[in-house]
Amino acid sequence: MENEELQFKPLPGMEPPQDLPPLPVAGLGLDAEGPVPAGFNERFVAYVIDSLPFVLLARVTLKMAVSGGFLHYSIGAERLWKLMWILLYILYEAVLSSGGRATLGKYLLNIRVRSKDGGNLSFPRALLRAFAYFLSSATFNIGYLMALFTENHRALHDYAAGSRVVSVRDRSDWANGLVLAVSWGTMVILMGTWLNNTVLKLQPSEKRQIIAAHRTISKLGVLEYIYMKHNGFYTNDLQQLADLTGNVNAVRAELYRNLDPESLVISSNGRRFVITGKARNWRHTEVEVKSQVDAPPPPGMLP
Numbered sequence: 001m002e003n004e005e006l007q008f009k010p011l012p013g014m015e016p017p018q019d020l021p022p023l024p025v026a027g028l029g030l031d032a033e034g035p036v037p038a039g040f041n042e043r044f045v046a047y048v049i050d051s052l053p054f055v056l057l058a059r060v061t062l063k064m065a066v067s068g069g070f071l072h073y074s075i076g077a078e079r080l081w082k083l084m085w086i087l088l089y090i091l092y093e094a095v096l097s098s099g100g101r102a103t104l105g106k107y108l109l110n111i112r113v114r115s116k117d118g119g120n121l122s123f124p125r126a127l128l129r130a131f132a133y134f135l136s137s138a139t140f141n142i143g144y145l146m147a148l149f150t151e152n153h154r155a156l157h158d159y160a161a162g163s164r165v166v167s168v169r170d171r172s173d174w175a176n177g178l179v180l181a182v183s184w185g186t187m188v189i190l191m192g193t194w195l196n197n198t199v200l201k202l203q204p205s206e207k208r209q210i211i212a213a214h215r216t217i218s219k220l221g222v223l224e225y226i227y228m229k230h231n232g233f234y235t236n237d238l239q240q241l242a243d244l245t246g247n248v249n250a251v252r253a254e255l256y257r258n259l260d261p262e263s264l265v266i267s268s269n270g271r272r273f274v275i276t277g278k279a280r281n282w283r284h285t286e287v288e289v290k291s292q293v294d295a296p297p298p299p300g301m302l303p
Contacts, residue, residue: 037152037167038109038167039147039167040153040183041179042167045186046103046109049108050092050104051089054085054088058082062082065081094129094130097129098122099121111165111168115162116162116164121161125163130157147165206281209285212279213279214289219254220266221273221291223245224275227240233271234291236266236267257280260277260278264277270295271295272291272295
């Protein structure tokens with residue numbers, strides 16, 4: 001039997017209409033209009049895979065350069081060193097996102113950067129796209145999140161460079177679930193790191209406020225010691241402590257300037273004291289000073 005190609009010949013009067021759209025090609029990541037746009041999660045995972053080595057290398061090489069005497073450390077030198085690695089990353093993205101090539105992350109996730117019309121992206125446009133990452137970041141990362149809801153899942157840097165990211169191969173449901181888990185898990189970690197380094201971590205201005213608050217109640221602690229030397233016991237009366245300075249108004253002004261209003265508490269049983277207050281930072285951090293020397297016991301009482 002000859003191996004002939006199977007052909008369909010419609011019966012008379014059963015010819016298909018001329019404007020019938022082509023059927024999609026299943027299993028190849030293609031549809032009637034070309035490759036399927038890559039989703040946000042796979043793009044994010046690819047971005048992490050590509051950028052993480054540069055972040056780690058920037059930190060490791062900076063420590064090596066400083067410890068080896070090649071670089072004298074300063075904040076300015078650290079910024080220049082990081083800028084050098086950022087420029088290397090941009091070049092890496094531009095070279096491997098142009099001409100049909102793929103970065104490591106995009107290769108592993110089976111996605112590619114293409115021009116808006118579907119052709120390979122030129123190097124100048126790929127370079128513009130890589131620099132436009134700054135634009136996507138400067139919008140509080142909304143530029144990246146645009147890939148969640150825009151047509152063809154294009155981010156802000158895609159619009160800037162006239163590009164789009166497409167999938168070149170379908171993944172199994174298991175693989176898609178893994179990509180989803182890694183993507184959102186990584187975002188939770190990054191968000192937690194950001195919160196720890198910004199919101200939760202004490203900023204220099206807060207540290208200054210806490211130091212000022214502690215210095216203020218420490219002065220009250222010194223006044224307590226002077227009062228004890230003159231009277232033989234400690235007191236919980238702020239007015240009596242302020243009178244020792246000869247300038248009550250100055251004491252009140254400093255308390256108001258450095259402590260949260262009405263947060264000052266002076267506790268004393270005569271032999272010991274504890275002074276607490278809250279700094280004027282947004283967390284109202286509590287500061288405390290305790291007596292280091294006990295007052296002598298009253299006459300006739302054993303120590």
